[in-house]
Amino acid sequence: MIYFDNSATTKPDSTVLQSFQQISQQYYGNPSSIHRFGLEAQTLLRKAHEQAADILDIDVNEVVFTSGGTEGNNIAIKGIALAHQNKGKHIITSQIEHPSVMEACKSLENIGFEVTYLPVNDKGIVDVHHVQQALREDTILVSIMHINNELGSIQPVKEIGELVKHRTTTYFHVDHVQGFGKVPLSLKKDGVDLCTISGHKIHGLKGTGLLYIRKGINIFPLFDGGAQQSNYRSGTENVAGIVSLVKAMRLINEKQKNNRNYLYQLNQLLRDLLQEISSVQFNTAKDQAPHIFNFSVPGYKPEVIIHALGERDIFISTKSACSSKKPDESTVLRAIGLSEERTKSGLRVSFSYQNTEEEIELFCRSLRKVIQQLSLVMG
Numbered sequence: 001m002i003y004f005d006n007s008a009t010t011k012p013d014s015t016v017l018q019s020f021q022q023i024s025q026q027y028y029g030n031p032s033s034i035h036r037f038g039l040e041a042q043t044l045l046r047k048a049h050e051q052a053a054d055i056l057d058i059d060v061n062e063v064v065f066t067s068g069g070t071e072g073n074n075i076a077i078k079g080i081a082l083a084h085q086n087k088g089k090h091i092i093t094s095q096i097e098h099p100s101v102m103e104a105c106k107s108l109e110n111i112g113f114e115v116t117y118l119p120v121n122d123k124g125i126v127d128v129h130h131v132q133q134a135l136r137e138d139t140i141l142v143s144i145m146h147i148n149n150e151l152g153s154i155q156p157v158k159e160i161g162e163l164v165k166h167r168t169t170t171y172f173h174v175d176h177v178q179g180f181g182k183v184p185l186s187l188k189k190d191g192v193d194l195c196t197i198s199g200h201k202i203h204g205l206k207g208t209g210l211l212y213i214r215k216g217i218n219i220f221p222l223f224d225g226g227a228q229q230s231n232y233r234s235g236t237e238n239v240a241g242i243v244s245l246v247k248a249m250r251l252i253n254e255k256q257k258n259n260r261n262y263l264y265q266l267n268q269l270l271r272d273l274l275q276e277i278s279s280v281q282f283n284t285a286k287d288q289a290p291h292i293f294n295f296s297v298p299g300y301k302p303e304v305i306i307h308a309l310g311e312r313d314i315f316i317s318t319k320s321a322c323s324s325k326k327p328d329e330s331t332v333l334r335a336i337g338l339s340e341e342r343t344k345s346g347l348r349v350s351f352s353y354q355n356t357e358e359e360i361e362l363f364c365r366s367l368r369k370v371i372q373q374l375s376l377v378m379g
């Protein structure tokens, strides 16, 4: 089996699973209970906060554990908008954000907020000058992702952070779901105020995630309840999920440090081999994130190629299920100005550190055969 759909989700690490199981069985107390079981769970939770803070180089109180990327993005965007609407109702984001950002912004538009959706260039990158031009006195939030999930394009987070840093009533949120563990980001240095991470994209478990909220930032809590996690996110903490998430974060962080070039090597090999297949056209520009590569085979429906590869036990994907007026077209590929033929035929390969060069070679050989077979069928 060749699994090249790691941007959709990853295989949970076995030690992550073990720690989830162990904590669930042995430390099932509610961390808010005042008896010994509760205190044990509370201690584990505190440790997890400290370790996550250490990994991200932030303060313990700046860590909020969530159920994943969608929740983190919603808490950040709606939470800032609702808490700061007295200072302004304008939000800046981009045209290539994940639906959890896009749709959160659209919901806010429905209740009177104004959103600027910035375009991207042909590489899928937001222009910092466009951000600067779009900033207004009433802009309360800029939300720009780090790594685009379909293209792997890297956004100029540091430069945007620099722009927003000096503004006291504008906050900067970064969706780091695809970047964490692959493309480094320094939350403090880069002027990020809020940042979303998801567990199941880094060999952690589905239903786990983290939101960084810089100290002192007021957000309107989306969940009312027992005021857990400093009232940012009420609800009994998923202690086992949280401990397992921090483990996954630590493991992928170590991989990033020790195998810095590995994903780049895989990416280069993939590009070299795909280059030899004449019907393949690259959609991802050079020098983007190493683990996501998008290409089109114009004239062939992506689902047909995906199923044909699936029969050979090779798993890749097409555009994420996002809202597009034309359901078979990728809004991200459209945003970079590709023709309809290309926007409708995009395919995505996404790596983890577990993938190998041999898998890439086999994938490219199989893709070539699949295209040959399909072209025969199509006459």
Ligand SMILES: Cc1ncc(COP(=O)(O)O)c(C=O)c1O
Pocket (backbone or CB within 6 Å): 007, 008, 067, 068, 069, 070, 071, 073, 098, 100, 145, 147, 148, 149, 175, 177, 178, 198, 199, 200, 209, 320
């Ligand atoms: C860039 C980006 N943001 C957010 C999400 C949502 O994360 P989750 O699946 O943890 O809700 C995804 C998932 O694909 C993503 O790629």
